[in-house]
Amino acid sequence: MRHEVRFSGFGGQGIILSAVIIGRAAVMYDGKYAVQTQVYGPEARGGASMSAVIIDDEPILFPKVTVPDIYVIMSQEGFEKYGASAQEGAVMIIDSTLVHSRPACTCIEVPATKEAREKLGRDIVANIVMLGALVAATHVVSETAIERAILDSVPKGTEKLNQSAMTRGFELIKERGQSA
Amino acid sequence: MQGNIACAEGALAAGCNFFGGYPITPSTEVAEHMAIKLPKKNGTFIQMEDEIASMASIIGASWTGARAMTATSGPGFSLMMENIGYAVMTETPCVVVNIQRGGPSTGQPTMAAAGDMMQCRFGSHGDYSAIALCPSSVQEMYELTVKAFNLADRFRVPVFLMADEIIGHMRERIIIPDKVEHIPRRPLAPGVLPFHPEDDLVPGFPEFGKGFGVHVTGLTHDERGYPCATNPKLHEQLVMRLYNKIEHARKEIADYVVTNPDAETVFVTYGSPARSVEQVIHDAAGEKIGHLRLKMVWPFPEHAIAEFPNAARFIIPELNLGQVAREFDRHTRVPVIQVPKLGGDLHLPAELKKLAGVAA
Numbered sequence: 001m002r003h004e005v006r007f008s009g010f011g012g013q014g015i016i017l018s019a020v021i022i023g024r025a026a027v028m029y030d031g032k033y034a035v036q037t038q039v040y041g042p043e044a045r046g047g048a049s050m051s052a053v054i055i056d057d058e059p060i061l062f063p064k065v066t067v068p069d070i071y072v073i074m075s076q077e078g079f080e081k082y083g084a085s086a087q088e089g090a091v092m093i094i095d096s097t098l099v100h101s102r103p104a105c106t107c108i109e110v111p112a113t114k115e116a117r118e119k120l121g122r123d124i125v126a127n128i129v130m131l132g133a134l135v136a137a138t139h140v141v142s143e144t145a146i147e148r149a150i151l152d153s154v155p156k157g158t159e160k161l162n163q164s165a166m167t168r169g170f171e172l173i174k175e176r177g178q179s180a
Numbered sequence: 181m182q183g184n185i186a187c188a189e190g191a192l193a194a195g196c197n198f199f200g201g202y203p204i205t206p207s208t209e210v211a212e213h214m215a216i217k218l219p220k221k222n223g224t225f226i227q228m229e230d231e232i233a234s235m236a237s238i239i240g241a242s243w244t245g246a247r248a249m250t251a252t253s254g255p256g257f258s259l260m261m262e263n264i265g266y267a268v269m270t271e272t273p274c275v276v277v278n279i280q281r282g283g284p285s286t287g288q289p290t291m292a293a294a295g296d297m298m299q300c301r302f303g304s305h306g307d308y309s310a311i312a313l314c315p316s317s318v319q320e321m322y323e324l325t326v327k328a329f330n331l332a333d334r335f336r337v338p339v340f341l342m343a344d345e346i347i348g349h350m351r352e353r354i355i356i357p358d359k360v361e362h363i364p365r366r367p368l369a370p371g372v373l374p375f376h377p378e379d380d381l382v383p384g385f386p387e388f389g390k391g392f393g394v395h396v397t398g399l400t401h402d403e404r405g406y407p408c409a410t411n412p413k414l415h416e417q418l419v420m421r422l423y424n425k426i427e428h429a430r431k432e433i434a435d436y437v438v439t440n441p442d443a444e445t446v447f448v449t450y451g452s453p454a455r456s457v458e459q460v461i462h463d464a465a466g467e468k469i470g471h472l473r474l475k476m477v478w479p480f481p482e483h484a485i486a487e488f489p490n491a492a493r494f495i496i497p498e499l500n501l502g503q504v505a506r507e508f509d510r511h512t513r514v515p516v517i518q519v520p521k522l523g524g525d526l527h528l529p530a531e532l533k534k535l536a537g538v539a540a
Contacts, residue, residue, distance in 0.1 A: 023351055023352075033353055034351075034352065035350060036350065036352070037349070038349060040290055041290060060352065061458040061462055062459035062526075062528075062529050063346065063350055063455050064346075066528065
């Protein structure tokens, strides 16, 4: 089964890291193939950032995402630039704290930045809340794979915080019983 | 693993023990990784003041016997040109990685291009031949970096690893071998003049600090290494030897992959557009589409064209305005269709299918 996942937000949110973590989970812990690519500007922070992952059971030839079936959108500008064109059959997970628009496709609202700020005390893990929600909603990789890939990828000393963020993402989906 | 990290890991596996460079997007991860890893392996990492000095530093390091490399992108590559010529003339083995981005000038720092393919062949002044490798996967970033070091030491030349931003920044699965091939630099035999060539036109290497008295100069020099810049015959002999040591090995060192050799429609690629064509061939399973994928663009493997005896058209997608297509065109009477692309996007399989007459 091939999935094309596109992440978008603003520079500094961890948009590229999110795609790296999902790809790592797929390759290292689920035994699949994955290719991760990105688009970013010369700015260090701010500006719309986009990254993408293809996950497949077969080796991946063309490495760029063309028609994503899954979107993770974390900023209004990111939505306008990279999310608004989503096809009808796609699933979009939106950080409802920061994105006001809604797509025509299936939309799952996750108040990731609000949750990260209020429940976890740090905005910075909002992308990990989104990753938890993404996995719980779409099963694009397994829950154990994403957990191990997150722990591989975050700075030492922040493992607990990131684990809680991921779990909060799982819960937000499961509480709603919303699964695509 | 990311392509740039795979390049650095390949260099370390090949025994690279000196990196001199100046950070530039989209190549910086190569330098970052070498800065972390080299000191732990008793190697040397130096961030130089610019790319002119970076190139000079790896030439100096190489003369002490080091396996030396630098990594850059377009603007830095332009600055390196003068010293690249110096490495050619002094026969200094070294590896120059260029993760190509959109130019001219600072252009598009974060977007892919292949606009430096002719620059790496002809960019420094004077006549010479060049070796340029073009990876199209993270796996090949590793493998071709290893190969670059071996070719550099064998021919005593700067070898170019000409990747692009897509391959450099892409992350995908890689299998790292336990051991890599190692072709050592041939030392200068005792009693032989330092620039006296052996049968393969390559002189043995008189490593600094090993007791050789050797003069190294960018001026035209005799076999002793002494300047001799007004002797027309000697200059011609020297430049022809520098040229022919690679040209004579053209067939032997050629590195390309042939798919469906009996096809009438044949794609020719190097770097990331190869991935678009592989997708086209995969999707068009019933139809015969040929593919000549060049892992080494320079010296140009013109004999590879004969691998496709039924070719009625060659389609050449490139991330530039047709730099290699033009070279290809002068070696064949079969029509060559250029598919240039600027801006940083990769050719979509759909647009190539249309050109090849394959159902989308």
